Amino acid sequence: MAKARTQSMRHIDEELLDESTDPLEESGHTVDSSDEEIDENVADEMGRFEDSFIGINKRYRLINRIGEGTFSTVYKAEDLEYNKYENRWDVDERESRKWQSPAGRKRQSRRPHYVAIKKIYVTSSPIRIFNELELLHDLKNGDSVCPLVTAFRHQDQVVAILPYYQHQDFRDYYRDMTVSEMRLYMKSLLTALRSVHQKRILHRDVKPTNFLYNPQHSRGVLVDFGLAEREGTDWHKCVCTNALEDRRYQIAHSVYMQNQQAGHPTTSYPKTDNRSSRRANRAGTRGFRAPEVLLKCTQQNTSIDMWSVGVVLLTLLTRRFPFFHSADDIDALLEITTIFGRKKMKETALLHGQVFETNVPTYSENGHTLEKIILWCTGRTNNDKTGPKKELTPEEKEAVAFLYRLLECDSAKRITADEALHHAFITKAYEESEVDDELVDLVEA
Template identity: 75%
Template sequence: MAKARVGLRHAEHIDVHEDDIQDMQDDEAQETLDESMDPLEESGRTVDSSDEEVEDAVQEDMARFEETFVGINKRFRLINRIGEGTFSTVYKAEDLEYNKYSNDWDIDERENRKWSSPAHRRRPSRRPHYVAIKKIYVTSSPIRIFNELELLYDLRDSDSVCPLITAFRHLDQVVAVLPYFQHHDFRDYYRDMKISEMRLYFKSLFTALRSVHAKGIIHRDVKPTNFLYNPAQSRGVLVDFGLAEREGTDSQNCACHMSDEDRRYRINNSVHAQTQSSGHNASSYPKNDTRNSRRANRAGTRGFRAPEVLLKCTQQTCSIDIWSVGVILLTMLSRRFPFFHSADDIDAFLEITTIFGRKKMRETSLLHGQIFETNVPSYSEGGHSLEKIILWCTGRTGDKTQPKKELDDDEKEAVQFLYRLLECNPAKRITADEALRHPFLTKAYEDSEADEDMVDLVEA
């Protein structure tokens, strides 16, 4: 995908008062603050026509928005509501002042002009130009809003990342103006994707994450509805940086960043080890534990959080985004969405245990200085292979009288890639840059070249 460069307009200054934000009194309150909307409840597609039918409730919503945000209707013509989330609502709008500004961010316009005559390029574009207006809810923290806009500005020249065009503030209301990208609902195409199409999807997604991670930014909420993908163009754009943060923000030392020797020493001298040595069995815990509960950033969406997020790792890295991408690939290969659908962090961790087994989860917990024990008999010690999970989900293990069914070669290669994404140890998990060099994704370039050869053959 071509680079999308932002041409920032003269926006109204956004005043941010860095008021002290008190810590939440309990984890449930923090969960509410940082929990993104359930993926099944989110809007996830756009339509081709700018004159699409608009529901009465949406018309009323847009009318209220225009009434409360003075002057917005002079710059933009609101068309429809195209997305609703926990922290914002997104509208499709026509940019009425498009020709007054530099619009380097407009990829489609650049592509159109590339094939136009020199005389046509000099003329102002007369076709309608659409943008996405993100209305950020006033319940969002001013620091959170400022952080999102600042990160979007830093990412303005990044491949496959939605750039910030400009932002406006009126009283306590802030809106961000972003490019409008035509895309399809993930639920409309994920079951039918061929492996060759998956390669293109993840090549585009990892191109975006490579740019984001190169700047030390963790997206924290990678999921299908935050990657606007157009299968016809094999192009996607990573959006919604409302929960994103710079790597190292509020970070504290965690056992996962210690050497193996130091980690073993810490475990052998832990409160848990002392409890065991006092004659209690392995699953015993201190009766009176006076230590403060561990606090860590747990922002994101249920079902897409990495194990270290669920274990409250205090030194999280960009690798948490890679795990989320792995969940998307697992969803495509298994044809199940959402694949994980837990009610809370404990259930989410047990869902992962179902696949990887108790032994792996004990090791993963110890890596972050936590102890994992369960007496639920249905969780096996060794877990199940991802191949078996996919065969079971796609109905290829039911009939024992038929020959044993296996994954085809392309699926096997996808699963090998999936193991690198769903690596429970974040230090061993593949990076976005490494993913783009993995054979599973490098073949996406070969597939594209083969398609071009076929086109050339037809044209000849």
């Protein structure tokens, strides 16, 4: 009988290193094709990896590099010992066996089976590596979430073995997606996040290159939990969780409000400030961080992932990737201010006990509507004053109504993954798929 794979890890140091000062790169490039010629440098790199990680080439045949990030490199490999183990993680094999005869199901599969080998860099914190493997193990039965097959350690190197998923690079299809296709993409991504959030886990790095999507099957898988954490990890009290009356009282008696009432400029600072500096987890990718992350909220929850989903949908609707392109947290806040305006950003900052001020004249008080942003980005601005007013299509308006629920600056009002899956914009995807099924039935009849 086949035996289940197990992972063996030695005791790992409990000292947590702060990863927030070194966030992931804006978007790592992922490659799905292994048929193309392997770059000579990649071949040399794989050779060095096999030499340094004793025994890895007996279990797996490395094929190509398919991903590279700040903390790891991912390779596609053939699983040479696939038939020695139970492989409940292999969704494709389960699907193909459904249509086989009972005799065929008993025979061992002879076709090659592929996995993704994630080589985690030795510069990563040991506790961060342990955290990622533990979370992947806990999410092994999650819908549309990449499960952990097994893990190996050799000296100071750790590799995680994950299923390999056929997918297409985001840059190859996002400009051509119809709104109906965006619905299916969002439905799959939100299904994955609902599984993650039900376990009270924050992914912290939701972005297109961490969601391996197959447009042909309208199905994707959420990957890379290197920055993920359990909700409540290293929490400290933030005023955003106080009752409304308590928040109003604190704001009314703050140094900021006292300066305003005294007629002092709002940008003045006390000569001696005895308050301790605020520390909060800022891990993530530039351009996808929620306002509360940028404002150093010390009680971040799963709603930060929903803001990132909103940025992904905004990217699809505007056909611009990356949409936000900030150099640091200040630039990121100003980019958000361009859309939502100074008034909204001041309110959002006060919500977390911070003060937001800018004297840049180009930032308007009330910002711009998302409809206007999308029309600008897609070249539908009405330069001819006498011509008919250009508007979004009815489908795009439905998407924008959903987008406003995701890009809500107040995290307490932001839609959850479960609520999003019941939103009219997403549920219409089910209706459209039912119509497609009926058309197929008519054609076959």
